[in-house]
Amino acid sequence: MFTFDQLAGFIAVAEELHFGRAAERLNMTQPPLSRQIQKLEKTVGAELLERDNRKVRLTAAGTAFLEEARRLMALANRAPLTAQRIASGSSGLIRIGFTAASGLSILGPLLEKISAGLPGVDIDLHELVTGEQIAGLQSGELDIGLARPPINGDFFDSYLLQRETMVLAAPSGHPLTELNRHVREDDLKDVPLIMHSPGEASYFYDLAVRMLQIQHANVVHTVSQILTMVSLVAARRGVALVPRSTSLLGIQGVDFLPLEGSAHYPVELHAVWNRNITNPALSQTLKVLGYRDD
Structure with a gap:
């Protein structure tokens, strides 16, 4: 197998087309340089240079080999820097899980922040519900999750990224849109309600039942996704409790009304990570997002 010294010697001779100048460029004498080229040609199995007294x-073959030799030398020279960048976290890959709801508001600005602060880090996105993200964090398939509470502090660390209020999504022209005040619990007594699934959207379900005395006889649909919920509101199937950022969907035919007491039940979104993960890009990404491990 040839050595990088042999490649460097060949490149110098090929560029100078003179053994004496090439040897001077490499701070060596001509005889050992000639021996290097001979060994290289023997290893390659082809004559790379034609030599005579003049x-x-x-x-x-030498012309073709020169291009490959330059590429190999560039890779060799770049390898230590690449390793240093990976070790420092300024290069590499960060795998991020996110919920559909988090994609409505925070995901875009968050990705812009990471790309600006760590341009050498590639981002791999996975749309998953919170439970699936937690499983991915446990298995090491994800580095960061954008997830809702509760978060198991025995295994995971977390950082609050966003806090917002719940609002009421109602069909445009619905009597509730004419109140000109915060919607109260009594206003919803006989109103058809589109509700979060207690199994697949347990975080939002728990928030809703803590905020209001839900009249289950009024529940006309139970769904797991915010987009589905608002689409049903637009179809005038009922009203729904959703995070304020849902208004960014821009679905026509839906108004978003403030709810009395909603400030006491904020919707939280956290960056969550497995504290045993050693990916250097993880710690750098968290710093870019504002997390400080003091």
């Missing part, structure tokens, strides 16, 4: 020329 000049040196590249053979066709």
